Amino acid sequence: MQLARLTFCLAALAFSLDALAMDCPSAPPAMRDIKAQGYYTDAAHSVIDEAKKRANTEMTRPLDDYTKQVADMSDRYLAKHDVSAGQCTIEWLSSWARDGAMLGEMIHINNDQSDYLRQWVAGGAGIAYLKTRELATAGQRAEIDAWLEKLATANMAYWDNPKKTRNNHYYWTGVGVMAAAVATGDPALLDTARGVYEKGINDIEDDGSLPMEMKRGKRALHYHNYALAPLVLMAEMARLKGEDWYAYKDHRINRLAELVASGYRDDSWFAAQSGVKQEKWKPDGEAGWVEFYRLRAVHPELFEPLHDAGPFREPRMGGNLTLMAQVGITGSK
Numbered sequence: 001m002q003l004a005r006l007t008f009c010l011a012a013l014a015f016s017l018d019a020l021a022m023d024c025p026s027a028p029p030a031m032r033d034i035k036a037q038g039y040y041t042d043a044a045h046s047v048i049d050e051a052k053k054r055a056n057t058e059m060t061r062p063l064d065d066y067t068k069q070v071a072d073m074s075d076r077y078l079a080k081h082d083v084s085a086g087q088c089t090i091e092w093l094s095s096w097a098r099d100g101a102m103l104g105e106m107i108h109i110n111n112d113q114s115d116y117l118r119q120w121v122a123g124g125a126g127i128a129y130l131k132t133r134e135l136a137t138a139g140q141r142a143e144i145d146a147w148l149e150k151l152a153t154a155n156m157a158y159w160d161n162p163k164k165t166r167n168n169h170y171y172w173t174g175v176g177v178m179a180a181a182v183a184t185g186d187p188a189l190l191d192t193a194r195g196v197y198e199k200g201i202n203d204i205e206d207d208g209s210l211p212m213e214m215k216r217g218k219r220a221l222h223y224h225n226y227a228l229a230p231l232v233l234m235a236e237m238a239r240l241k242g243e244d245w246y247a248y249k250d251h252r253i254n255r256l257a258e259l260v261a262s263g264y265r266d267d268s269w270f271a272a273q274s275g276v277k278q279e280k281w282k283p284d285g286e287a288g289w290v291e292f293y294r295l296r297a298v299h300p301e302l303f304e305p306l307h308d309a310g311p312f313r314e315p316r317m318g319g320n321l322t323l324m325a326q327v328g329i330t331g332s333k
Contacts, residue, residue: 023084024087024088025088026095027066027091027092027095027096028066029099030095030096030098030099030100031062031063031066031101031102032100032101032102032103033104033107034104034105034106034117034118035059035107035109035114036056036059036109036113036114036117037056037059037109037110037111037113038109038111038112039052042217044216044217044219045216046217046218046279056113060117063102063117063121064315066092066096067120067124067315067316068315070089070092070128070315071124071127071313071315071318071319071320072315072319073085073086073088073092073132074086074089074127074319075131075319075320077089077131078131078324078327078331079327086131086132087132087135089128089135090129090132090136090144093128093144093147094136094140094144097143097144097146097148100147100150102118102151103150103151103154106118112158112164115155115158116172118151119155119158119172119176120172121316122151122152122155122175122179123176123179123230123233123317124319126148126175126176126178126179126183126318127175127318127319127329128318128319129148129183130237130318130329130330131318131324131329133183134330145180145183148180148184149180149186149189151176151180152189152192155173155176155177156173156192158173159173165212166199167210167227168212168213168227168230170199171196171197171227171231174193174196174197174200174230174231175230175233175234175317177192177193177196178196178197178233178234178237178238179237181193182240190241193234196234197234197238198248198249200230200231201249201252201253204255205255207255208255208256208259209224209256210223210224210256215274217276218274218277218278218279220270220273220274220276220278221260221263221264221270221279222281224256225260225281225286225289227256228289229286229287229288229289229314229317231253232253232293233289233317235253236329240329240330254297257289258302261290261303261305261306262302263281264283264309265305267281283309283312285312285314285321286314286317287306287309287310287312288322288325290306290307290310290312291312291321291322291324291326292321294307295325311323
């Protein structure tokens with residue numbers, strides 16, 4: 001009797017969980033305006049003011065939560081073919097698209113953090129869309145496609161000011177532009193994304209370093225990793241279009257990738273070149289580029305130590321990078 005009762009309870013619990021999985025909560029209200037602040041205290045952007053960082057986290061929490069939710073739901077679709085999770089991703093994206101999320105005022109407190117945040121969220125939302133777009137209705141596709149195109153245009157307009165330094169933030173802008181280009185098939189957007197990518201690759205020195213990121217003092221290694229991540233993501237999305245961006249400029253991206261991977265094993269080179277002992281780098285989600293790159297590298301063994309630090313998840317890069325590398329961004333590896 002007890003066994004039968006336990007079996008019944010477990011079955012009921014399983015049914016309840018399945019029913020819960022089918023339930024899609026309403027998307028949170030769209031944020032049209034973005035308010036954020038910087039939190040570095042030095043010119044090299046290597047020293048963090050923890051109080052300002054906490055304040056910024058609170059201001060941007062709604063956007064970060066939204067990005068994480070669409071990434072998580074799209075991961076469930078990719079990993080388990082959970083159609084309800086995939087459809088919910090689309091519903092959240094179309095809800096924000098209809099309401100013109102992030103297309104309002106960029107409110108600056110002490111720097112351009114609000115613009116950077118829009119660039120990051122556009123990339124994360126765009127990749128979540130690529131993972132689930134096949135589930136969207138024609139109407140939803142029209143809404144989301146148009147929204148991503150508007151975000152891409154707004155984010156690129158930020159760089160029209162010649163005073164803006166086109167460093168890693170510029171590369172991260174390219175992620176959202178590239179996702180929009182792949183989703184919509186817009187050749188002009190694809191050309192724009194290609195230009196961003198090629199700028200990033202052209203910045204790589206013969207020794208693999210990025211001059212602008214080498215100025216980051218004790219966080220030079222960290223920022224080289226951070227700058228590499230969007231370049232790899234763009235190259236991976238180019239594969240969805242049948243293009244090999246990794247090959248650009250005689251596979252020059254490999255110099256940067258190998259430098260970052262070697263820096264993870266031993267950061268003494270970065271310390272010598274920057275003139276500052278490096279802050280201990282503990283790979284987080286942004287290092288998820290390695291999950292893709294180790295599959296493309298001529299010497300994949302060089303990337304195994306960094307790969308072993310995974311699995312890697314980063315909502316601003318679309319979610320579970322380890323999963324996407326295994327099955328493909330759209331599930332069709």
